[in-house]
Amino acid sequence: MTAAGLFPPTRDAALARIAAVRPDDYARTRNALDGAVTRLSPYLTHGFVSLPEVLAGVLQRHPLRVQHKFVFELGWRAYFRHVWAYRGEGILQSLHPGPLPEDAYARVLPADLRAGATGVPAIDQAVRTLYATGYLHNHARMWLASYVVHLRKVHWRTGADWMLGHLLDGDLASNHLSWQWVAGTASRKPYLFNAGNVARYAPPAWHSPGTPIDLSYEELDVIARSPVAVNGSAASGVDEPPVGMAPPQAVPPDPEWVTGRDIWLVHPWALGDPPCDLPPNVVCIGWWPAEYLARWPWSGRRLAFVSARMQAITVVQWQCDRDMLACALAGARSVATQADPHVAGALPPQVLLRPAPALFPEVAHPCASFSTWWHRATHGLALAQELPGVQAWQSATRDQRSR
Structure with a gap:
């Protein structure tokens, strides 16, 4: 689907x-x-x-x-x-040392991994599902991360950055700390899985008998603590969707939208309905933080997902950096938005931050x-x-x- x-x-x-x-x-x-x-x-x-x-x-x-x-x-x-x-x-950064020194891990993702062509069905299915849907079941994310780090000896940060670009739900904390938990740099030991685990929890197309993951957990633990990488195979692959395009509906900021008005600023992590206690005739402006997207580029699928919702609740979408946003909002009567750590430091001081609802x-x-x-x-x-x-x-x- x-x-x-x-x-x-x-x-x-x-x-x-x-x-x-x-x-x-x-x-x-x-x-x-x-x-x-x-x-x-x-x-x-x-x-x-x-x-x-x-x-x-x-x-x-x-x-x-x-x-x-x-x-x-x-x-x-x-x-x-x-x-x-x-x-x-x-x-x-690694919260504490993992099973191997930092320099034991490569900083480039192998081409066969990017193409879903490792020859390990559980991994190749995970990569292809990620590209096709922008989503992976959490168990599949853990399998993929474990294979990347512990068998192929790629640094967790490289894998985490790559996955973040394709996930519709790519949250920096959840994604990168989950990769650290798998890598053993935010947990007591590395997370390992094998073909038997895949056979128990995944459909037949994912089963991987006779592959490098078809080992005991004791054997996999030895591999995780060895600096020698397991090689992939030459299976046929798929093209990785590009990341880093511009948001489809975004335009440069125009102060005429805001002069003398109350503004509710809608950013990509605040796509709920505008609060009911906003001033009458508030203007909802969408904002894409240019600095964030330059550092953490997204797939077109994720950009389209966010843009479609943003278009439904705003009159216009802007893409700009902090200084440009400050200039554009200078004439507004008031500006408020929902706080989120993804935009911390990217908002000008005139924007009032409302805390996001907390459960705990x-x-x-x-x-x-x-x-x-x-x-x-x-x-x-x-x-x-x-x-x-x-x-x-x-x-x-x-x-x-x-x-």
Whole structure:
């Protein structure tokens, strides 16, 4: 299925996904590639919906304890943001040493990997699915990352940067810290998988008997700790979709749109409906941060996904850097937007930042592990309904209905 078929770029599609969540089925089958996963991640990354809205929507149909696997997995997204908040650019470096020295890993992705032509069906299927849809099941992401780092000896940062360019849900914290967890630079040991694991959780086309992953975990651990790379094979490949194009609807900024007006600035990580308490006659302007896209280029598929939603809620889309945006907004009466770490430092000082809705309570001190953060974030809570983000979302929803 194409990306447009899997992920219609509308808020209605996101709300339908929330309504369809079956948390017990999710908990039981989430590791299988055909399991009852939610596929909400592109909508969460780009702010069509928030974590509190997702959980509040699920709780309308399925009362859950806070320790339910579905709530636990939402916690990983929040935890990665917690690490990003304290580490900043440090998440782009190895958090601690992995199984091999940094210089043991290549900094270029091999051509057969980029082409989905390694000869290992699980890997080649993952690459082709990524290119075709902009999405991968989390288990497939882990298999792909493990093969890249531990068998082919490519540095996790190289793989993470490459994958980010093609993922519709490419969140810097979730993506890069997940790669570090697989690499063993953000976890106690490297994540390894083998052909038996693939056969258990993937359909037959992914099965990989007789390939370099058809080994025991003990043998794979030895390979992960050896600097010698496993070679790929000469299977037929596919063309990698290009990254780095311009957003399809973006134009240079024009101050005439904003002079004397109240502005709600819509950026690629804030694509929900504009807040209901904005000033009357507010003008919604879309903004693509030029500095970010130059550093982290996206595929045309992801640009189109974001642009389509942005076009539905704005009058115009601008692509510019911080200084150009400041000049364009200088004549506005007020400018506000939703805060997000992807645009931290890229916004001029006249933009008022509204905090994004948080599901879990703030954990005041940096946590080196998810388990520590989870214990602190859920301490004293029994039901998912008790999470502060759920309560705040439900309260705000009742207030809107009473107006």
